[in-house]
Amino acid sequence: MNVAARAANNAIAVNGIRKSYGFGARAVLALDDLTLHIPRGQVYGLLGPNGAGKSTLLRIIAGLVRPDRGHIEILGEPAAPASRRRLGMLIEAPGFYPFLTAREHLEMLARMADTPLPVDAVLKRTGILHAADKKVSGFSLGMKQRLGIGCALVGQPEAIVLDEPTNGLDPDGILEMRALIRELAERDGITVLLSSHLLDEVERVCRRIAILRRGALAAEGDVAELLGRNGRFWLNVDGAEAVSKKLGARAEPANGGLYIAVKQADVPELIASLVAAGIRIHEAKWVKPDLETVFLSETRENRS
Numbered sequence: 001m002n003v004a005a006r007a008a009n010n011a012i013a014v015n016g017i018r019k020s021y022g023f024g025a026r027a028v029l030a031l032d033d034l035t036l037h038i039p040r041g042q043v044y045g046l047l048g049p050n051g052a053g054k055s056t057l058l059r060i061i062a063g064l065v066r067p068d069r070g071h072i073e074i075l076g077e078p079a080a081p082a083s084r085r086r087l088g089m090l091i092e093a094p095g096f097y098p099f100l101t102a103r104e105h106l107e108m109l110a111r112m113a114d115t116p117l118p119v120d121a122v123l124k125r126t127g128i129l130h131a132a133d134k135k136v137s138g139f140s141l142g143m144k145q146r147l148g149i150g151c152a153l154v155g156q157p158e159a160i161v162l163d164e165p166t167n168g169l170d171p172d173g174i175l176e177m178r179a180l181i182r183e184l185a186e187r188d189g190i191t192v193l194l195s196s197h198l199l200d201e202v203e204r205v206c207r208r209i210a211i212l213r214r215g216a217l218a219a220e221g222d223v224a225e226l227l228g229r230n231g232r233f234w235l236n237v238d239g240a241e242a243v244s245k246k247l248g249a250r251a252e253p254a255n256g257g258l259y260i261a262v263k264q265a266d267v268p269e270l271i272a273s274l275v276a277a278g279i280r281i282h283e284a285k286w287v288k289p290d291l292e293t294v295f296l297s298e299t300r301e302n303r304s
């Protein structure tokens, strides 16, 4: 794929973005020459510990913060007011007019959009049709969050950026919101870039993720591939101690068996050699970690 085709294939491209806050000795480097490409039509997750730079990145994409250097492309065009109109955003706790209704908020935004969706369709989609004509002052946090997503959707965006979209939702609300987010990508082809602290949520909802650590990329890739890459081979054998001695540093006793550092391609040979040495194997399997394990190993502070 040539450079132009690849650029057009990205919903959002983050190219060498650097951003620091403050000056001199007090300056804080929030993003450190970050480059990231978010493909179209998927749910893409942005993860990182507190202070890793997630909000700064989302705010730069939204045009709320100016980077020191680097540039952003949105749907193949340089980030500018025109290209940002093709993005829907729910970035900071959405500010609503307390005495306007949900419908009135959406109608106001629909009037400003080039190709708005029907307001009733948005209310239905976000699960607040029943409260359409109630004043927002009486809304719970979860209803406000839904209305915030509705506001991001009403302009019929090609991509949306959501900062912690399930914040404040109850367990049922979280499930519904996850389903909505997946549907936006799978049914409507909308790219979703979301940040979240909830790793199991990201594991379930996102196809691809980036893990930020101190403003730089600690890991990036397909969720399935990242989990697979961090998988470990586990053996339950008779005489684990003797096997551990035989394999040396490659073996690590755990859970009544042994984790073995081995490439997938070398597993048949490993098993054959153990069997040839008279070792009885009861169970052999690849154990895939959950995203939390990958996240912790990629962001642990004692790593270089």
Ligand SMILES: Nc1ncnc2c1ncn2[C@@H]1O[C@H](COP(=O)(O)OP(=O)(O)OP(=O)(O)O)[C@@H](O)[C@H]1O
Pocket: 021, 022, 028, 029, 030, 048, 049, 050, 051, 052, 053, 054, 055, 056, 057
């Ligand atoms: N307006 C600001 N002025 C000064 N420093 C800031 C400002 N905004 C962010 N920072 C600093 O920049 C770094 C990155 O912050 P940012 O909020 O982007 O991280 P984050 O990953 O979103 O964190 P969290 O998960 O806590 O929201 C942090 O060290 C933070 O203290």
